[in-house]
Amino acid sequence: MSLLELEGITASYGASQALFGVDLTVDEGEVVALMGRNGMGKSTTINVICRLLKNQSGTARFAGQDLSSYPSYRAARLGLGLVPEGRRCFSSLTVWENLMASARKGEWDLNRVGRLFPRLQERLDQYAGSLSGGEQQMLSIGRALMTNPRILILDEATEGLAPVIRQEIWKAISELKKDTGLSILVVDKTIKELALVADKAVILERGRTVWNGQFQSLDATITDQYLGV
């Protein structure tokens, strides 16, 4: 049984339907890339997984539980660790406070997050609002890890960051994969960097899953058809 399973998910924002049938599975220890052009439903799919948006039909299951009756905070407790788009750190709290506010017991603690992101370790007493974009992104990932999730969900984790910082974050993600065997669902647009970590890929087009398979078997025809501009 897969850790995360979406089947035939449809969802709307008010009157406008955004998802028309999304299928997606993430197995234990697997890194899945969720891809597609802008506005194809990637973030909406993540909102449905995290129960920030209710799906109208289809089933969403995590760790064997049907998520439909779960409010957002209880779904998170099952082990969904979201790194939201746009980072959204708590800007008036320090780095230390941001991390402690979300801490739950488990392997991940302040020391381990500090080892993964030494930059955070150096800035524990700095306010999150005064961090650079890359540091805020690291904090956002650290905050999700502090909840000791079973799956890490990264929504556009490297968007708008300097190339050096992007590399640092991708390095951290591949370290996570190698050292912990954490399941990861990652939304991103850069195929080259996803190739470093992803086992599988799911491509969305107009709110529907249109391609689903091993990341290596993604070829130019597919990427041109669904991801090219």
Place this chain on the structure above:
Amino acid sequence: MINERVLNTLIALLLLVVPLFAWQLDEPFIITLATKAAILALAGVGLNLALGYGGLVSFGHATFFGLGGYTMGILASHAQSFTPIMESPFLIDGTKSMPIIWLVAIVISAFVAFIIGLLSLRTTGVYFIMVTLAFGQMLYYFSISWPAYGGEDGLSIYVRNEFPGLNTLDPIQFFGICYVLLMVVIFFMSKLNSSSFGLALNSARQNSERVQTVGISPFRLQLVAFTISGAVTGLAGALFADLNRFISPTMFSWHTSGEIMVFIILGGAARLYGPVAGAAIFILLEHVLGGLSEFWHIFLGAILLLVVLFAKGGLIGSVSKKAASHG
């Protein structure tokens, strides 16, 4: 910019030293003013947890202030008339013991705050303000129309309640009680605010959705904060009633809610000593400006306006940077 911890220590010392000097100089009125400031500060410290840290603009904290006051009034009036509060199904006697009165005031206020929170926290923004205001006004009109405990005229308690080992009628001793309680509660609040509960509450004020995605229910956080907040303000109400040896429906009125809010705005919201600084300034202004003119509230209004426009963090916010809770 002064370090916030240093500033807090200064405020705490000042509030202690002034009445001690007054005691040496035999000026009991000043001691009474300081006692009033300490008690109102305590009420503000209670509201600050909900309003400052939790972002819950409660316009009904007079509910708890009044409940604390009436708890004291009801218990003490039965004790002074030697009549039980009720006989069946079991006997409840009045009491003149402060610790028991405090405990009852805290429990009742916490319980009512829990119920009000349960209903009002389903709303946000202006609706939250209105629901909390409505509860306060409900109890206000109830207290006016309840003749058993004085109705509109209020109720006098002739002798101040007792505290083991102390003479509570001596102003400096009663001040000592109030001051120690204030410090104990502030210590508790400082621990609470730097705990993971406090940090999560702070986060929920900024972005409740993000708090949910790390597995925390903002509703529960806010309900707990509102309950503790009400309990502390209730304790302040019981002390305030003891200070005046008098309770009246005014304690429940929305003016009282507004005043408690003013302490926080003057001193600094979400600052540990904000309400203490605010209440002290308020008492000072009331005394100084009140001596000049009956309409001193006009001046208070002008000062409040200036603070809101030019010193958003209140007194504490404008002279000190926020201290980090770690390090």
